[in-house]
Amino acid sequence: MRLWPRPRGAQNPLSPILLLVSQILSLFDLSLARGFHGIPGKYCSVRSPTCCENRDDECTAPILGDHLCYCDMFCDRGPHGGNDCCPDFYATCRGQADVPRALSGSECTLNGVRYYEGDEIKQNCESCICLYGVWKCDETACLIQPDILERINSGRYSWTGRNYSQFWGRTLADGIQYRLGTLFPERSVQNMNEIEIKTRDLPEHFDARQKWPGLIHPVLDQGDCGSSWTVSTTTISSDRLAIITDGKINAVLSPQHLLSCNQHRQRGCEGGYLDRAWWYIRKLGSGQGLTCPSGNNDSTAYKMTPPYRISSKEEDIMTEIITNGPVQATFIVHEDFFSYVSGVYQYSHLAESKGSRFTAEGYHSVRVIGWGIDYSTGRPIKYWLAANSWGENWGEQGFFRILRGENHCEFESFVIGAWGKGAKRRRRFKMRKLRRRMRKFF
Structure with missing residues (x-):
């Protein structure tokens, strides 16, 4: 979420509720903001135009009452910066079913190690990705099958x-x-x-x-x-x-x-x-x-x-x-x-x-x-x-x-x-x- 002003374009101030949520998340040592991912509704898909090239501070949609999410390509600027895209940005503007790492607010763990949304690993011979807090694997048959x-x-x-x-x-x-x-x-x-x-x-x-x-x-x-x-x-x-x-x-x-x-x-x-x-x-x-x-x-x-x-x-x-x-x-x-x-x-x-x-x-x-x-x-x-x-x-x-x-x-x-x-x-x-x-x- 754009919790600070951009160099151009005014922003709505944080509400006390979101400020409280932000403080709670910091207590859990979540180093990356999670953004709007996972919030149901239609945002970019009902705009005209639906998506905007490059950076456009007016390319927004209302969300959570008095807040804005974005449908411009600048919102998707990487795991350490882009955290204010609308929930349906990736499906509408990128044509992706999955979301980049660290944007959804969900995590997966394996052997005590924490992984962010979108992280990919190898489990035995299977390729797995963290989606919505759950590992999704391709179910390739491995030479060693631990359950067997x-x-x-x-x-x-x-x-x-x-x-x-x-x-x-x-x-x-x-x-x-x-x-x-x-x-x-x-x-x-x-x-x-x-x-x-x-x-x-x-x-x-x-x-x-x-x-x-x-x-x-x-x-x-x-x-x-x-x-x-x-x-x-x-x-x-x-x-x-x-x-x-x-x-x-x-x-x-x-x-x-x-x-x-x-x-x-x-x-x-x-x-x-x-x-x-x-x-x-x-x-x-x-x-x-x-x-x-x-x-x-x-x-x-x-x-x-x-x-x-x-x-x-x-x-x-x-x-x-x-x-x-x-x-x-x-x-x-x-x-x-x-x-x-x-x-x-x-x-x-x-x-x-x-x-x-x-x-x-x-x-x-x-x-x-x-x-x-x-x-x-x-x-x-x-x-x-x-x-x-x-x-x-x-x-x-x-x-x-x-x-x-x-x-x-x-x-x-x-x-x-x-x-x-x-x-x-x-x-x-x-x-x-x-x-x-x-x-x-x-």
Whole structure:
């Protein structure tokens, strides 16, 4: 409100009532005058003209009896000066539904901090604005949903969750796009013949790290790159090469090499097909320090046999793991899986009650290294033990357990194994072509 005279144009004096209100507001340490916002009625919208360009001391409308509010552009001169616009100025003259900060007289608080009208903040992944003393958020689905996390940790579930700092503030769409990355196999791949496995006596618990100490490679972190297709393929290849050679070849095949070079009908950090990844390693190999086929650096390339599919019977999968080493499993990741920290994961379905935009799913491939039975909940729960590719600070030091024997999240529907072929020196393609040409002359 213009509580002091402008350099030109007379003003009505303050009434005792408004003076009293002003003194009360000062007691609450409100450093900015709140103006006329929020007072009902039509002011600028019933004038002729409705609004005035620049500064016009006559561009007014009566309000609160003997007072005036303004419809000129000077009244909207910023949060530290403009406080005498009419209540409908922003809707009539600016075409805005919202009002600038500190003009409405309303405040919002968050974690003990006071915010003014129009202030914008980020709450998790949501953009929020203070309007009429209430936070209005855009309701974007976040990767970490605190209400779901609280219900899981306080409810009777077989697993617990955690608020991960690397996921906080990210959208659910980000998680599906950048933290998974295995594309659903094409029909021809889905129809792969399953190998016949002669089952054997199986223990209640098994961990490949205990049977082959030092030969099962650490958990990796794919970062913000939808590349589980390359991480799972190369880590399983590394494990199986080490196992089949009794540790003589204990190399770490490079996910980055496969990601950079295996580009034919692949999508890089936006996802890839497992069959094409295995084709590349079978034909061209992978390893550390390798360039793509068009490069000129020699290095040791390790190759694998063609992959084979294992049936969805849990006994067949268990027999394959205990006999030949870790296998590759593709499964559906739901929105609550990102917050997993311990226990035996089972999809909670909790987000479904909030609406479809709070649910999402995508395919992910991981390395399965064992199995067991969990008795901590009072009833036995069979599980698979798998290595994820989100770093060691996620889950159980990078690993997770998931319900076994029920094809939960399609975990047992597409399981792959392969044999290691050992090392072979890669020759430069240019040199190979040169030798072929030389043979013509000799």
